Amino acid sequence: MAVDMSNAVGLDVPAAEQVPGSPGELPPGRRRGFRLPSALGPGIPRALVFAALGYLFGHWIGNLIAAGYSQVTNSGSNNAAIILGYLFGTVGWIGGMGVLTYPLTKMTGREELLAPQRSVGPGRYFRYTLDHKVVGIQYMVGMIVYFLTAGLLALAIRTELLSPTNHVFGPGVYIEVVGEHGTMMMMMMTSVIVGPFGNFLVPLMIGARRMAFPRLEALSFWLTPAAYIILLSSLWLGGFPTGWTGYAPLSVQAGRGMDAYVAAFGVMAISIILAGFNIVVTVINLRAPGMTWGRLPVFVWGVMTTSFLMVLATPVLFGALYMLGLDRTIQTSFFTDTLGGSSYLWENLFWFFGHPEVYILALPGFAIVLEMLPVFCRKPIFAQKVAIAGMVGVSALSFFVWQHHLFDSGINPDMRPLFMLTTELISIPTGFIFLVGMGTLWKARIRLTVPMMFAMGFFFNFLLGGISGVFLSDVPADTTAHGTFFVMAHFHYTIMGGLIFAFFGGLYYWLPKMTGRSMNHRLGKWNFIAMFVFFNSTFLPLFAVGELGQPRRVFEYAKRLQTLNDWVSISAFLLGFAILLFVINLVWSMIIKPVRSPENPWHSRGLEWQTTSPPPPGNFDRIPIILAGPYEYGKPDALPMSDLVSRTSPVAAAAATDSERTI
Amino acid sequence: MTDVAESALPPIPADAEEGLALSAAIGSIWTGSRLLIGACSFLYAAFAFTFFYLRSLNSYGRWHPKAQHPSLLIGTAATVALVAAALLHYYGLSRLRHGLNLDWRVAGIASLGLGLLSAGLQIYQLTRLNFFPGSSGYASVFVGWVPVHVVLLLGALYWLETLVARSLRVRNAWHGQGDLGGSVTPEATRLRASLDAFNYFFVFLSLVGVAFWFLFYVID
Structure with a gap:
């Protein structure tokens, strides 16, 4: 290794x-040896x-x-x-x-020194660099490209489903598109918070100058374009018919496109492990003096618990993909029943990763919104320790629920109640986190900024996704709804309605920090309203479609469901338009007509805002001493979070106030 | 943005910052090695799960047909070489702590050789099997596990090689200051931390080797 x-x-x-x-x-004086042009x-x-x-x-x-x-x-x-x-x-x-x-x-015994960042032009974003801030922005752009590509594939799916009888694609192409969409989205979603925000913000939030292993950090990013290209190339090789779950024995028998699935997911798995590894080590070891675990921002807690899951669960996925690769190449028989293997083995290994994966997606979303809530509510997080306990609890329990994915495919019936119970249990720590959010909102003087709107949207969407999840964890309900659009609606509510809303909120919130430029707030509000309305208009009817029996991954459906499907498809196109609004806002505000952002536009106490925007090389002029927690809003006698800011400075005063100043 | 705080605490001086950087680096090496062991444990656990899952299912009676056996001699020799490499390095490191730098270097190089021997024997064994990879569940797990173990072993040996190479390159840097085993310079401290971390990982790999030897040759 x-x-x-x-x-x-x-x-x-x-x-x-x-x-x-x-x-x-x-520096020129330290350069040695032959250098290429x-x-x-x-x-x-x-x-x-x-x-x-x-x-x-x-x-x-x-x-x-x-x-x-x-x-x-x-x-x-x-x-x-x-x-x-x-x-x-x-x-x-x-x-x-x-x-x-x-x-x-x-290998020759030489050490290469870490040198200060010298190049400042846009070229650094296209190079292998050890600056965590550059890697964070590389990740952000990379993940947006992933998201838009997979989103276009989703629109292709909805185009096909406009009619039950007139087809745009054949059944084979349709399932290829579905598989490509699902795999690309899941690969992207795993890194969508930890990659951009984790890499950029964690050192800033803990008072560090860099990540613990900057080379691993850069490698974790540069593997993602390779995974993207490999996965896309699957379409030229005939695609893969299994969807993102890659179930055996179909995945063993499938054509050459399946090889791209194996390779792309495998490369991405390595990237995910490295990214998580780096975050955990950084948070444990690089915290500034005074940054106790109790003062650690809740965002960092969320990203760290997620990273633990990434480091521990993803190797099992990698092992499963490796076995699948061997079955397809040197013809082992891991997943071939007649030769001593078992197709259920894939399901076990895949979901041992796959269910923690669900929480790898959910926890960072919670982490972002809980980080933003106190800033826009101007009050401390309600019961912060309970939220942290919830995150740890979700992470630990997520390893004990995977068999609920096998309820309908041959699990020993005696095992079902156990895994139904563990699955239902996990709703308790999840509920902790949700209630902490609600408690923070309670009687708050809310500043309804664009990031806050996305945070509120997150809570609404995740509530529907979470409740339908508890419903599905029940064996009889799961047996009824399994493989239908109901399940599809459920996980889109948690992942897109949850994680992606949090991601967008996070972009609006932290882009001024990352770039020193502000997004257009008016366009941002329209972006949120359109996304919220059309997201719900797209996915809420799918619960009904699923209950009425429409199966996933099938390109034809009952004629009586066409009206609902057409409604969903048109809503999906409008949702695509809403996301286009974001892209327009991003390009306009960041590139075409950039507007300089104030140093601390949200009047946050957070340590990341106590340096310039964008931060300088090395992040801080000196390592800060942490004096207080990040959420002491509304307490006039609270110390500033670090000694970088004077108690009487405008930044500290603005951050401490609970007045109703609006941005 | 860097006003002097009103707090009684003075800002951290530049030389203290170097101390913080060093302790962070040492802590990172310690945590990283333990986390690496955690990640690798889950990878190996996937194979252990597969072993027991397929063994208990025994689909179509084809978990492990009687005639299919990898060479006990080669498998045992590879495992013994790996354990010997880990023990030798462990011993060399304890000598280093007593200031015997040359002992560690010799042990490190010998350990490297034994590790390569172990990896080579395992690869050689794959060419001498009396069964095809897909001929049974056991055959699949065996043929699948060996390359994973060899790759992780080679990765560990790469790590050891970089440590040995570094220690040789800077062998005179701390002459008269306790050398590598006793010097308190940041570079020596970091190198020792990395050696400790490697040692931990190498012992872990050898224990995994023994555990899977037990699975493949005793339980089978």
């Missing part, structure tokens, strides 16, 4: 200089060339290995060549970006 365990802080470099920058970006140096052009060469090499190796096996050469399809092509292509990609330079240098 080639994990960079070194912090690579040099022998003789003062601490002030030990802040992240591009690797090799040393910049045109041939690390970057996207070289990475693309290396990726192509890597793919061809892997494909050639795969063909070479399989040449002696007549069952492969006669099949016309060599899965080993495809998977090895993807893997070597990925290695070529990260090698071309410059990721492998340091690990290879390290």
Whole structure:
């Protein structure tokens, strides 16, 4: 396991200089050895060339290995060549970006120093960089691209479902589109908060200059474009018919597009593990003096508990994908019943990851909205420790519920009550977190800003998603609704209605910090209203559609359901328009006509707002000493959160006030 | 944004910040190695679960046909080499703590060799199997597990190699200051922390090797 365990802080470099920058970006006096011309140096052009060469090499190796096996050469399809092509292509990609330079240098006993960030232009966003803020923005753009691509695929699905009899796609293409949409969304959603906000904000919120392992952080991002391209390439290979869950034995028997699913999800799994690993280590070890666990912002708690899940649950997914890859290439029989395997084995392994995955998606959403609520309610979080206990409880319990996904597919009937109970139990810590949110809103003087609107939307949507989830955890209800649009509506309410609303709220809230520029608030409000209305208009009727018996992943349906389906499809297009409003706002406010944001536009006490926007290299002029918690709103005698701000300074005064100032 | 606070606490001086950075680095290495063990445990647990799940199902009576056996000699030799490598490194590290730097370097290099031998034997074993990967549930788990273990072992050996290479490159840096085992310089402290972390991980890998040897050759 080639994990960079070194912090690579040099022998003789003062601490002030030990802040992240591009690797090799040393002061001229410290440079040594041969250096390539910049045109041939690390970057996207070289990475693309290396990726192509890597793919061809892997494909050639795969063909070479399989040449002696007549069952492969006669099949016309060599899965080993495809998977090895993807893997070597990925290695070529990260090698071309410059990721492998340091690990290879390290083998000679050399340490590469972490140098200050020198380049400030937009070019740094296209390079392998060790600055957590740049990685955070790279992640943000990457995840938006993922989201928009998968969103377009969703619109393709709804286009097909406009009519039960007239078809845009055939059944095979339809299921390919569904699978591509689901897999891309799930891959993206896992990283959508931890990637952009976790990487950008966690060091700022805990008073650190950088992440614990900046190289792993950068690697975790640069694996995501590779996973994206590999997954998209599946469409050229005939797609995969299993949806995002990849159930065996269909996944073993499926065509070449399934190899892309295996490789893409596998690459993304490594990225997820690395991202989570880095966050956990950073939060535990890099907190500023005085940043006790009790003063840790609830956002950091949420991201850290999520990261634990990512580190512990995702290896099981990786193992399952590896087994599936072996079944498809060297023809092991993990998932083939007649040869001593079992297709249920996949279901167990997949859902052992898959259900914690659900909470990997839910917890960061809660973390964002709970972070924003006290700022816009101008009062402390109600029972913050209960919310943290809820997050820890959800994380721990999430490992004990996976078998409810097997209620309908052959689980021992005696086991059903146990897993029904554990699934219902998890609603208790989830309820803790929800009630903490409600308690914070109670009797608050709410500032209805755009981020706050998204937070309120989150609570409404998640309530419907959560209640329908408790309903589905009941065995009889699950047996009835299993495989229908009811389940689909349920998880879209929790994931899109929950996580994506929180993500958008977080973007409106923290983009001024990340870029120093403000989003247009009027357009933002329209964005929220349109998203909220059309989201509910799209997914609420799907509960009814599911109850009336329409199955998921089938391109035809009963004629009597056309009116509802047409309503849903038209709403989905309008929801797409609402998201387009966000994209327009983003491009307009950030690029075309940027407006300088105030240093602390929301009058937050949070540590991340006690430095410039965007933050300088190294984040703070000096490491802060933490004096108080982040949510002491409405307490005139409260100390500022850190010694970076004077008690009498305008920032502290603004943050401490509970007046009804509006932005 | 950096007004002096009214608080009685003075700001952290620059040299103290270096101390904070060092303790954070050491803590990160410690936490990282434990977390790495956690992640790898779940990966191995997936294989252990698969082993027992398929064994208990015994689908179509094809969990483990009688004639299918990997070489006990090669498998045992690979496991013994791995355990010996871990023990040797553990011993070398304890000598380092007593200031015997050369002992650790010799133990580290020998451990590297034994680890490579173990990995090589496991790869060699895959070429000598008397069954095909898909011929039974047992065969699948065995053929699937070995490469995972070998890759993690090679990753650990890469880590060890970087530590040995670094210690050789800076072998004279702390001459007269206690050398690597006793120097209190940040670089030496970090290197020792990394050695401790590696040692922990290597012992973990060897224990996993023993556990799966037990599964494949004793329980089977």
